[in-house]
Amino acid sequence: MSSTFENDHPQRESVAALTLGALGVVYGDIGTSPLYTMKEIFSPHTGVPLDAQHIIGVVSVIFWGLMTVVTLKYVTLILRADNRGEGGIMALTALASKAAGSTHGRRVALLLIGVLGAALFYGDSVITPAISVLSAVEGLEVISPQFKPYVLPISASVLLALFAMQRYGTSVVGKLFGPIIVLWFGALAIVGIHQIAQEPAILLALNPVHAIAFLWAQGAHVFIVVGSVVLAFTGAEALYADMGHFGKKPIRLAWTGLVLPALALNYMGQGALLMHDASAIDNPFFQLFPDQLLVPAVILATLATVIASQAVISGAYSMTKQAMQLGLLPRMRVHFTSVKEIGQIYIPSVNWILLAGVLLTVLGFGSSSAMAGAYGIAVTVTMLITTLLTFFVVRHGWRYPLPLALVATGVFLALDTLLVISCSLKIIDGGWFPLILGALIFTVMATWRRGRELLITHIQQDDPELLPFITALSADNMHRAARTAIYAVANPDTVPQALMHNLKHNQVLHERNLILTVIFHDVPWIEDKERVQVEELVPGFWKVKVNYGFKNEPDLPKALELCEQHGLPINLFETSYFLSREIVVPTRGTGMAHWRELLFALMSRNSRSVVDFFHLPNNCVIELGTRVQI
Template structure:
């Protein structure tokens, strides 16, 4: 297990951190959810019965989806302490390892879910920050023209500071969000005291009556109510950082009560003053407290945005190590915490997407149309993947697994249908982003498979080739050559180049492959597998988890205990940069082969990715047909 496991920190500190990072997204939902439910497009009349019913649906949706599904059940499906879409995908793939076709389908399903997370990473910062800054309009309508430029300035600033890391800012996340939830609960309670009739919303019969009376307008109402659930996936995604227990404590002890009180408070306000529907959240506050509320909401929105941005970086690293994305530059922003990374390419792509979303939609209400569909589809994919973990991995009885899965799938299907009707109102935006990323990721994965097949079919078998060298009088250089290869069964092209052009063979030759397991961490004791092939020839396989930081020189130092001493200053690393040549025939469609070739050309440096010393790397090109 990694040194940065949750158990090393105190429960109170972890719970505080979980409140700050995990719940920022769902904690900003009260800014816009209630207002969206009573828009003319939903067909929900603004009367006391509907207000009570809508608030009841929100509370019971939080109870069923967040508390029952995520907090109680899915937090148990951890991949050696890690959670999140790709960790769950790896777990499901392991559970059905004996069925290759099903395993492949689950991997692709999980990758699609991961791509939807990127769509959420674009929409969340835009809607959270805009929803907060729109409070200025409550102060005075004269400030309305400034909402968009102020929102853009905050968002651009947020992405600009990412390269400095979040460690310093992270220390204030917990206290600020605790204050935020405290304010949500207290201001809601004040209005509940004025209209205690809203407490009827705690009765699920009001939720059932509200939904059953909607008719064909049911989906429109659900599409707005689902905004209260956005951020639920973060509970599972951030499990590796904090552990399941702190996340559960934070939800039951503070977050859920504060959200329930605030939604009931907004309902109480609307029962007494239907005119407050223009912005029911900010109308909860007295006039002299609106500006402080805007400032606090803006801080909460920035923290919510930071959480999904950091999540996008982690997701990218996992996707690279699991073989779904080409290598990219990954920068560690903390010497003490390996999990804090910065991915420049992802950062600027997200910024471009967020700016485009703000300019394209222009308000939090318009963005609400785009929000939800990616989140609910991800929830549905999580339910499907969890079924295979529960049934095939944990071996629970089939009837129990099927009934539980069908129950949650029915809820997920209703939520997806409610969001699907908003497709033309903006729902297409995150789906388009997700689809483009899915094409990229699936193309890269399939292209790497074809590339390995090409290398295997065109290469010489390694062991027979080594035998032919045993009697040859070839000059031996008194150094170690490490040949990094994708396929350890064939002769590295760099080794052939050395023999052909330089007529030299190194004293020690290491055929090195780096593999990434479908688990988050690989302990040091399992890092290195060593095989002596012939005098002076070794085959070495290094294994990392998808949350590990690959560092090849450090791992090779572990070979000394197994009989192979690699002196750092007497070692050269030979890398092969494949030039992919698309060819007609089997494999992929021609446009996908060309896309893979372009991705391969622009992949990040292997030397940098594996932390190889710059002055000891020799890179050679080779052409491979796919």
């Protein structure tokens, strides 16, 4: 995320500090997967026998899945596909589209695929807090069955508190994330080692032959089993999404130095526990702890799941900001809560929509086991999309030979396809939920983008060409106001509507007129030296282009100060901003379906003001309304 300063990247600390921060933010989600994964794999609906051979096989599949999906795919390959240091599905989509070249059809297809991945991420942002917090609070039932009626109210209260605190930012809380997660992973490893020492036969799971044999023996049943095993890999996408915050090296160090060993030891510990006590399957994670440590374990697990949820919530804010600036969502109010910490922005509308979705999910499903069916499908489709986009980066961006590009991504593509197919079998059991959420958000994004295209086309279709028009004006002796007028436009080659209105109704022209265009590029950052481009057209008229990356915070007055370096000094105290505000009028006929036009009109009416979005001074803005039929 950008800071409140246009070209300031979050200041990098030492590798040790960044590695600690990465533990808290990046690995919270995958680090809390042991809470529910083993319980779901051996639940009655999978039909996996609870004996030593199958337990070793399951743990082997989990271990080698972590090695393949996380270590090889994300840590080794995907982290290399950075867009000027930034990661995540939107950054990768921009990178893949750029690498795809000038083929319009391919670029549009890649954009749509990326938008689908982004839409599914929001589904994950709803389910992750719900299942994580609920599975942690369910540990109270292990302490005493009498706590069962209080699990849902306590979970809802924790989630309410989590979302309510978002407005204050996570700059202070963020400093606690790393140490708590270090304690969490340390606890995972210690209790795992304790159980392994009692049943060392579980170490056979380190042999990949047991994983292969287990999967082969399942036959067609393998899809049902893998649909539960995938719960161990959820959260892997965060490694890539948060690369811009921490860098590759800290993320890799955290994974190989602590996270992978702790997860492996804990899953083996749960397997060892089940090998000598099959009754522990009710909640194998909390059964790892001695009775006197159950209460501290539940508290620590709840803290860890809150941290895991925070990472996804912050990711949703970041994704929304990028989508707005790439023209995929309407403008929303963004609050900057810190200039240095990771959780530095807060978007109220996204926050409360997510909270409503999370609470409905908790109350609707009622338990982490019921929710497990909904968890996984959105994540695995996003993982598949990431691999597909990475192929285009490897092939066209890095220019690897086709056979090498296929080898580099083909294995992961096949594995991701297996995971998607496996999770798709759970659609009836709850998998429909994130898919519907994703479909709704995809529809909103696609409608907004298409609506903006139609709107701009209709505005521009009758506008005269700019250069002949202002050439004629410059020769006119019309009275000129001794101020600077800035006309913000989408197309700098036609006459701005606001300029036409100014001439027609006020019969006045300013001494200095800037035709201003703001461009958001498909790169995360644009530095100050590349911020503005100035071109003098005729006496009294200049064309100014302001460039931003999709992670920069747009601030037009600050950007206009840079025009002085290009021979165009601007006195901002003697400047007026003329804006055209379009009122969308849906009509039946060509364009979009009528319901989509109504949706676009609704979003357009409620989108954040251009004045606020670009930080324009309120007392210097003149807005002229125009009704536009689409």
